[in-house]
Amino acid sequence: MVEAQTEAKTKTEDEETEVEEKKEEVEEERNQTIGNAKTEAKTSYGELEAKIKKKTINRLIKSIAGIIDEARIEVSKDKITSTMADPSNVCMYNLELKDSEFEEYGLNEGEDEDRGFETGIDLNRWKKVLKMFDDRKIEIELTPEETKFIGDKREVVLDNYDPSTIQQEPKVPDLELPRKFEVDETDFKEAISNSAEINDNVELKADEEEGEHFVIEANGDAGSYKDQIEIEEDIENEGTAKSTYSLDYLTDIAKASRLLSGKPDNLEIELGTDYPTVLRYDYLTFLLAPRIESE
Amino acid sequence: MVEAQTEAKTKTEDEETEVEEKKEEVEEERNQTIGNAKTEAKTSYGELEAKIKKKTINRLIKSIAGIIDEARIEVSKDKITSTMADPSNVCMYNLELKDSEFEEYGLNEGEDEDRGFETGIDLNRWKKVLKMFDDRKIEIELTPEETKFIGDKREVVLDNYDPSTIQQEPKVPDLELPRKFEVDETDFKEAISNSAEINDNVELKADEEEGEHFVIEANGDAGSYKDQIEIEEDIENEGTAKSTYSLDYLTDIAKASRLLSGKPDNLEIELGTDYPTVLRYDYLTFLLAPRIESE
Amino acid sequence: MVEAQTEAKTKTEDEETEVEEKKEEVEEERNQTIGNAKTEAKTSYGELEAKIKKKTINRLIKSIAGIIDEARIEVSKDKITSTMADPSNVCMYNLELKDSEFEEYGLNEGEDEDRGFETGIDLNRWKKVLKMFDDRKIEIELTPEETKFIGDKREVVLDNYDPSTIQQEPKVPDLELPRKFEVDETDFKEAISNSAEINDNVELKADEEEGEHFVIEANGDAGSYKDQIEIEEDIENEGTAKSTYSLDYLTDIAKASRLLSGKPDNLEIELGTDYPTVLRYDYLTFLLAPRIESE
Structure with missing residues (x-):
């Protein structure tokens, strides 16, 4: 990882541009030799490498998928969080999935020490992909651009959404209920x-x-x-x-x-x-x- | 029940009127605080309090529901009977469900000693309601106006139909078959x-x-x-x-x-x-x- | 079988005609007293009497039914074969089901020693019929005109198709793949x-x-x-x-x-x-x- 990032750094000075180029590279890669994506994909963003019980992630995705189709999620050093309202604003959820719910959880940061990231995921596609695995635990590699699901035998890559295209985070009202x-x-x-x-x-x-x-x-x-x-x-x-x-x-x-x-x-x-x-x-x-x- | 009925008696002299009033009360109750209906509902009609294996009543309803949608049933001291033909008159059934098929069966009559009654039930709604119970036995309280299903945890009330609005009893032909x-x-x-x-x-x-x-x-x-x-x-x-x-x-x-x-x-x-x-x-x-x- | 065939022989000299007559007879029989077809049906064609595990025949039919609806099959002394392409010629299959896959397999020939036959079967009807049997093994009597399925309790007869009405056998390319x-x-x-x-x-x-x-x-x-x-x-x-x-x-x-x-x-x-x-x-x-x- 460190090596890969250093290499990336030498290409451009302007990080913004690099990201753009990287995106295109990733896109191209995926279209041609997606199988190798795993070893080459890298960004200056952190990349989350996590392992979680399939049952846990499955139920979580199903629960949220009833409310919305696309979720903006925030990945940080010790948790994944997400707060979204349904399109009609009648229902909202707040998720706080701590690293302790995972079997393994590691955010490999860029040179900035604590660089989490935000990304957007398609819940129905996640549901379908999770069905493809019969493993008890599943490895998930999450970057801003894509999610890679890795089981014992197979791996599936889903493109992520640009989170800025997804509905903004709703205000959570402060309620005091009797x-x-x-x-x-x-x-x-x-x-x-x-x-x-x-x-x-x-x-x-x-x-x-x-x-x-x-x-x-x-x-x-x-x-x-x-x-x-x-x-x-x-x-x-x-x-x-x-x-x-x-x-x-x-x-x-x-x-x-x-x-x-x-x-x-x-x-x-x-x-x-x-x-x-x-x-x-x-x-x-x-x-x-x-x-x-x-x- | 005896207590409840005595109490009811003191309220009015004209039984007919009482029933009418009661009906409105029951209606109102259902709309607001249906939970209390159980302890207060009573009429001068008989009210059947029965307990039956869920499996038994379930199969019975399913069997009849293939022939007709609404059934006129007759509740008497020691049995429930029903004879109905399908709309095209190709098939008819005759049901005679004796009290011995029930775990408990009691018709609480008005002052008339043996006051059974006729009512109409929606078989598809019964099917749906029976699915809601996972109890092995189910308690059923049946009056001309409504059916109350009571399980360990929950109760469901269905309105009955006025039997006069349901197709009349068919003539059962006298057959001697070889x-x-x-x-x-x-x-x-x-x-x-x-x-x-x-x-x-x-x-x-x-x-x-x-x-x-x-x-x-x-x-x-x-x-x-x-x-x-x-x-x-x-x-x-x-x-x-x-x-x-x-x-x-x-x-x-x-x-x-x-x-x-x-x-x-x-x-x-x-x-x-x-x-x-x-x-x-x-x-x-x-x-x-x-x-x-x-x- | 031998007896039956001798009887048939005395009826006509011209075999072609006999077959035609026989076909009509079979047709008539089926319309009236299909139950007796088993003991009387006979032709100068061979008739296959076979017994096979229901699981085996079931999976085989399902596998082929995905590619085509009607199959031309060739029944011979020691195997059943079939080679068919799907309507668009993208996919073809070649089946060679040897007698050793059967519990019993016997082709009762006419006076010609090794007279197999070709016939056409409707795969979707076969699928439906196979579902009707809960036997572990199923007896199949196959003639050019019909297929009889016999289980412990029931028997089902399906008419076969004239194989000349079904798409011809495709040419199997000679491939040498690396x-x-x-x-x-x-x-x-x-x-x-x-x-x-x-x-x-x-x-x-x-x-x-x-x-x-x-x-x-x-x-x-x-x-x-x-x-x-x-x-x-x-x-x-x-x-x-x-x-x-x-x-x-x-x-x-x-x-x-x-x-x-x-x-x-x-x-x-x-x-x-x-x-x-x-x-x-x-x-x-x-x-x-x-x-x-x-x-």
């Missing part, structure tokens, strides 16, 4: 899936008096659905809170279940009345705006 | 499914001479299918009988296999020549008109 | 399936220098896929060979995996540069023309 508690994420997922059979919306309710249960209720033309999920841990309890949310979004969000190494876990919910709700699956947090009935 | 025998219902189901690959019609034949076998035969443009199913028990044998039937209907009817607690069982068949056939799956009997070739 | 080697057929199938996610074409490459690996590479607009499959046995090695092929065809061809009794096996590949490739799955060999990029 209720905060944990429920079993599988119970939640089932209740959401059942509610979707009854209507498009669902009411989430935490009743002060019935403090032990979190109620999920859908009312449709033909009947109603009601589910009482046991509250595993009651963290904040300042009164009753209930809001109505779109089941389209909740169905996608609930896919984040078993995010952590594929094991069922608790989901932390923050809830207010006619307020956005916060749904926290370990290192992936969703914020979903309520539907206010205009009556 | 052949009556039992075959394995799984063998029958397979033969029907295979025949459907060859043609739209199938000939069912019980040959006097080959008394041990029941023959299912389909002839199509490209070839033929012939299946010889062993007759498990020969009940009535007065000559050869053969008729042709539509495979569309037979495919739906054959879904009633394993109706009884999910175990494979015998199917009783009555057959004549160019006559309707009677297919009896335990407590659910189908009657299917033949196709007469106009030659 | 590379010939064996790889694991499952590895190959996976690589083909993955490549199809990236593009419509794939490059197959055997590099002289990297003699241990066979490289499958697809380059698309969004990225690239590269798979290195270990060469299990290197049979012929005269230089580097690489050609590009259509993934549509390769996907169908790769279905022939596990052809031999359902066990994974090696696939023998012959490869040249911008030349057709030969893919040999035991007794079924495919020949696929390359795509030459017009640059």
